[in-house]
Amino acid sequence: MLQQVVNGLTLGSSYALIALGYTMVYGVLRLINFAHGEIYMVGAFIGLTASQIAGLPFAAAMVIAMAGAAVVGVVVERIAYRPLRKAPRLAALISAIGMSIFLRNLALAVMGPQTRAFPIPFEVKQFTTGRLRISSFDVLILLTSVGLMLGLHFLVHKTKIGKAMRATAEDKETASLMGISVNRVIAFTFAIGSALAASAGVLIGMNFNAVDPSMGMMPGLKGFTAAVLGGVGSIPGAMLGGILLGMAEVMGVALLKSEWRDAIAFGILALVLLVKPSGILGRNLQEKV
Amino acid sequence: MMISPYYYQLLVIASINAIMALSLNLVTGCAGQLSLGHAAFMGIGAYTAGILTSVYDVPFAVSLIAGGAVAALAGLIVGLPTLRLKGDYLAIATLGFGEIIRVAILNMGITGGPFGLRGISKHTNLALAATAAVLVYWTMTRLMNSRFGRALTAIREDEVAAVAMGIDVTRCKVLAFVISAAWAGVAGGLFAHWFRYLHPSSFAFAASVEILSMVVLGGMGSLEGPVIGAVVLTYAPELLRGVSDFVSRHRMLFYGALLVIMMLVRPQGLVGAGVKGLRAARLSKFQGFGRLQSSKLGQWIAAAMEKVHWKGSTGSDDSCVVNEHVSGLAIGPGTGSTGTGVGRGGGEENAGS
Numbered sequence: 001m002l003q004q005v006v007n008g009l010t011l012g013s014s015y016a017l018i019a020l021g022y023t024m025v026y027g028v029l030r031l032i033n034f035a036h037g038e039i040y041m042v043g044a045f046i047g048l049t050a051s052q053i054a055g056l057p058f059a060a061a062m063v064i065a066m067a068g069a070a071v072v073g074v075v076v077e078r079i080a081y082r083p084l085r086k087a088p089r090l091a092a093l094i095s096a097i098g099m100s101i102f103l104r105n106l107a108l109a110v111m112g113p114q115t116r117a118f119p120i121p122f123e124v125k126q127f128t129t130g131r132l133r134i135s136s137f138d139v140l141i142l143l144t145s146v147g148l149m150l151g152l153h154f155l156v157h158k159t160k161i162g163k164a165m166r167a168t169a170e171d172k173e174t175a176s177l178m179g180i181s182v183n184r185v186i187a188f189t190f191a192i193g194s195a196l197a198a199s200a201g202v203l204i205g206m207n208f209n210a211v212d213p214s215m216g217m218m219p220g221l222k223g224f225t226a227a228v229l230g231g232v233g234s235i236p237g238a239m240l241g242g243i244l245l246g247m248a249e250v251m252g253v254a255l256l257k258s259e260w261r262d263a264i265a266f267g268i269l270a271l272v273l274l275v276k277p278s279g280i281l282g283r284n285l286q287e288k289v
Numbered sequence: 290m291m292i293s294p295y296y297y298q299l300l301v302i303a304s305i306n307a308i309m310a311l312s313l314n315l316v317t318g319c320a321g322q323l324s325l326g327h328a329a330f331m332g333i334g335a336y337t338a339g340i341l342t343s344v345y346d347v348p349f350a351v352s353l354i355a356g357g358a359v360a361a362l363a364g365l366i367v368g369l370p371t372l373r374l375k376g377d378y379l380a381i382a383t384l385g386f387g388e389i390i391r392v393a394i395l396n397m398g399i400t401g402g403p404f405g406l407r408g409i410s411k412h413t414n415l416a417l418a419a420t421a422a423v424l425v426y427w428t429m430t431r432l433m434n435s436r437f438g439r440a441l442t443a444i445r446e447d448e449v450a451a452v453a454m455g456i457d458v459t460r461c462k463v464l465a466f467v468i469s470a471a472w473a474g475v476a477g478g479l480f481a482h483w484f485r486y487l488h489p490s491s492f493a494f495a496a497s498v499e500i501l502s503m504v505v506l507g508g509m510g511s512l513e514g515p516v517i518g519a520v521v522l523t524y525a526p527e528l529l530r531g532v533s534d535f536v537s538r539h540r541m542l543f544y545g546a547l548l549v550i551m552m553l554v555r556p557q558g559l560v561g562a563g564v565k566g567l568r569a570a571r572l573s574k575f576q577g578f579g580r581l582q583s584s585k586l587g588q589w590i591a592a593a594m595e596k597v598h599w600k601g602s603t604g605s606d607d608s609c610v611v612n613e614h615v616s617g618l619a620i621g622p623g624t625g626s627t628g629t630g631v632g633r634g635g636g637e638e639n640a641g642s
Contacts (some may be wrong), residue, residue, distance in 0.1 A: 032377040080549050091379055091552045092504060098548025101498055105542035109535075133474055206535075221388075224381060248540055263392050266385035274370050 001134050004250050006098070010138045011147035012246020015242035018125075018223025019238035020152065021193030027169040027233040028189050032094035036197055039218015040105035043198020044205040045111060048118050058121050062144075065149035065202050066195035073194025074187050075081065078104075082183070099268055100220075107213035115212040118205040136195070141203050148199060152192070156158055156235060165189055169233070185268060199224075218262060225269040231282020240280060297415055301483055301525040304418035308369040308425050310503040310515035312472035317535035318509035319433060320465045321445030322372065323380040325389025327473055327500050333390065334360040334474025336400055339409045339481035342440035344399070352476040360474025360588030361467050363390075373459055387497055394489040406481075414481035421479060423514075425472055429512055432468075441465055445510070445559070495541060495573050502544045505551050508558025517560055 018040055025033045045271040047065035050056045056064070080099040084092040123178040125136040168185045176182045204219065205211040222245060230241025245265060252264040272279065292300075294543025313327045334356035341352035394400045401407065432438050440461045444449040453459055479573040481487055499522070526540050550557065 015638065081551075083553050087552070087556065089377070090317075090321055090323055090509075091556045094381060094501070095549050095552040097325070097380075097498065098550075099499075099551065100545070100546045101541055102545030102549065103593065105539055105545060109539045109542055157579070221381070221385065227380075229622050230383075260396070266389050269385055270370070270382060273374055273382055277374065 004132055004245070004254055006132070006138060008247035010246070011250060012140045012243035014140055014204050014207075014242075015219070015222055015226045015246050016239045016242025017145055017148065017196045017203075018219055019226035019242045020149070020235065021197045021222050021276070022227040023230070023232055023235060023238040024165075024189050024193045026227070026236075028165065028172075028186055029081065031081065031096065032224065033081075033087075033190075034093070035080075035099040036193070036222075036223065037216035037218075038077070038107075039069050039073050039194045039216070040197040040201040040219055040223075041107060041211075042072050042103065042201075043105065043194070044118070044201030044211045044215065046198065047202035048205065048211050051118070051121050060209045061121070062202050064197060069194040069198030070102075070191035073190040073197075077187060077190040081187075086218055104213055104216065111213060113213065116211045117209050118211045120206045120207060123273050124175065137207060139228060141207065144170070144203060146198065148196060150216075152196070155192070161185070161188060169221045169260030169264050173214065195246035222265045224263050226274075228269060228277075228279055229272050231279025234279065234281045237279055237281035244280075290342075299523060299527060301413065301415050301418045303520050304415070304422040305479050305483070306500070306503060306519035306523050307422045307516045308472055308476040308479075309430055309500045309504050310468040310519040311512075312476070313500050314504045314509065314512075314515040315429065315432070315441075315465050315469045315472075318504055318511070318515070319445065320437065320462055322382040322462060322466075323377075324469075325380050325494070325497050325501070326367075326385075326390070326468075327469075328492040328494075328496035329387035329390040330364060330470040330473035331477035331480065331496070332489070334477030335492070336406065336477075337474070337480040338478030339397055339406050339487050342412070342482070343406070343409045349482060353475055356481075357471040357474040358479035359608060360477065361471035364467040364470025365463065368463040368470075372466060376450050378482045383589075384494065384497075387492075387494060391493050391523075394492075400487075400489075403489070405486055407486055409481050409485045409487070411482060411485055418479050419481070419541060421475060426512065426516065433512065433557045436462065437464070437625050442510075444579060448470035465484040497545060497546050498541070498548075501598040502547055505548055509556075510540050511560055514558045518558070521559075529589045532576065569583065 010237045018036065022033060022041070023038050025031060025036070043065045045066040050063035050064040051058070054061075077097055080095045081092060084095055120137055127134045127136070154162075156165060164175070164180045165184045166189070167178065167180055167184055168189075172182050175185075200219070200223075201211075201216075205215070224240070226241035226245040227238050228241070229245055230237025230239070245268065247266055249261060249264050253261050256264070309327065309331060313324065315593050316324050316327075337359040338352040339358035339462055341347040341355055347355070367383070367386050370384070371379055374382060395402055431440075440451065440456045443454060443456060444458055444461060448458060467483035477492075480491075503522045504515045505518070506514075506522060507516065508514025522544075
């Protein structure tokens with residue numbers, strides 16, 4: 001049981017990292033960034049390349065993956081979302097889906113469909129106490145996630161750009177009247193969200209020792225589920241939602257058959273959307289004409 | 290008239306795709322509700338019809354109708370709760386539903402699971418598929434000119450305004466969803482009895498995206514659009530197969546790019562020029578569209594569209610049919626709003642819910 005809690009925490013914290021990107025982008029643009037799961041995949045591939053081919057140590061590979069994915073995120077925003085900012089929502093949404101499919105199949109064309117191994121570039125120790133087994137990599141996942149989330153919290157609440165982000169999320173027009181460059185803030189938001197997704201991509205890629213072009217779809221959807229569960233637009237909500245979803249999934253698999261694993265997340269999504277669409281920590285946004 | 294088996298097959302697939310595109314268009318194009326799990330309804334219809342004829346020896350015609358009915362029922366079950374959700378939530382919910390259906394088919398005994406369903410006899414022919422497509426097209430024209438169709442357009446253009454006009458929004462959306470699912474189910478039945486083999490992967494997310502690409506390419510909300518989109522996207526990969534192997538192998542890569550480019554350059558689709566498009570008045574303001582509108586090609590298409598377009602359309606790009614409905618409220622789509630369309634902003638707050 002305790003073992004499941006540990007597994008749930010590690011899985012959940014990586015979902016939380018993905019969910020943060022969704023939530024931040026939704027906060028400033030009211031757009032579900034469908035390509036987010038693909039950014040996560042791209043991040044994993046960049047990390048793999050840096051670690052395997054360039055032979056860089058873990059931390060360096062991680063930083064490069066995050067920086068690379070941030071660039072991809074900003075480019076995606078510039079090409080597919082910015083021109084549609086004043087267009088109907090349906091247009092932006094379809095553009096986002098198109099971008100997601102494009103990125104996934106671009107990776108497929110460039111890297112090939114095979115799954116690549118992504119070994120952990122350092123020795124993993126196992127700690128065993130009683131029936132509980134924790135690997136040093138689990139600890140690393142938890143520490144990295146918590147560290148990144150604390151960093152994000154600091155960024156959003158204590159820095160000038162964070163204040164600009166919050167202002168933009170509140171009201172874009174007023175923010176621009178206050179001298180905030182809304183375009184730059186939105187690009188920055190995409191960069192941060194993408195970097196977080198890339199970190200999750202590297203961590204999960206190493207944890208399962210597998211990276212492939214379609215790896216982004218399920219974690220992308222689950223990251224979104226986590227964001228909705230916690231309340232889309234709320235940063236603490238995304239963290240909470242991620243952990244809860246990871247727990248629920250691990251527990252669900254322990255109780256049910258593992259083939260139904262993915263159905264659990266969607267079941268939760270459907271339930272949350274029906275009962276409390278604003279999520280646990282989300283604000284209820286009034287739809288205006 | 291003799292045509293080679295190759296083109297015969299292409300035409301059958303194009304007809305089935307046209308039914309799929311037309312039915313998705315009712316929900317996404319006409320009512321403005323993005324559904325990303327449409328292929329799942331096709332899958333439900335295909336498996337229902339296929340199992341009925343191959344396992345229970347039910348007549349083909351009955352199995353087709355049963356497939357449509359079961360898909361419609363699924364549409365009702367999915368639609369009732371999810372259609373209360375706003376646009377992007379609905380997209381995710383339908384995507385999730387589609388995946389659940391695929392996982393369910395994969396784990397069920399009677400469907401053959403990952404081995405697929407075999408031994409379905411061949412009943413579908415071109416005459417039948419084409420007739421079905423024409424029938425669906427005809428129903429769509431009747432539907433879109435009806436009170437119900439206009440209600441759907443009103444919902445697409447402005448849901449709050451539609452509510453203010455006394456339209457039962459949820460009922461209309463669910464009804465559109467159910468009709469759309471039923472047609473997709475029939476298309477699935479035709480599909481099953483043409484290919485005689487079914488596999489869950491045929492009805493996965495990629496298939497839903499393919500159908501969406503057809504609708505978007507042709508023109509959301511128009512009636513000819515989805516049909517043209519279906520024919521073009523059925524034929525294009527075959528055409529390109531000869532030109533370049535890379536293109537036909539990475540079809541999805543181009544579908545993805547196509548969706549983005551269409552949204553950026555021509556969101557109303559190939560033939561949507563004269564149609565009361567996706568909030569055409571607002572769209573004409575943003576980049577790309579205006580340029581294309583004023584270009585020779587754009588004018589030519591618009592002129593051509595005006596000639597062939599079904600009655601009731603005004604033919605000019607900035608007068609939506611909806612304007613007739615809501616102008617009395619003075620919050621029509623074209624009233625000088627900058628239309629951020631993102632929930633807040635937009636300046637028209639007099640009808641806040």
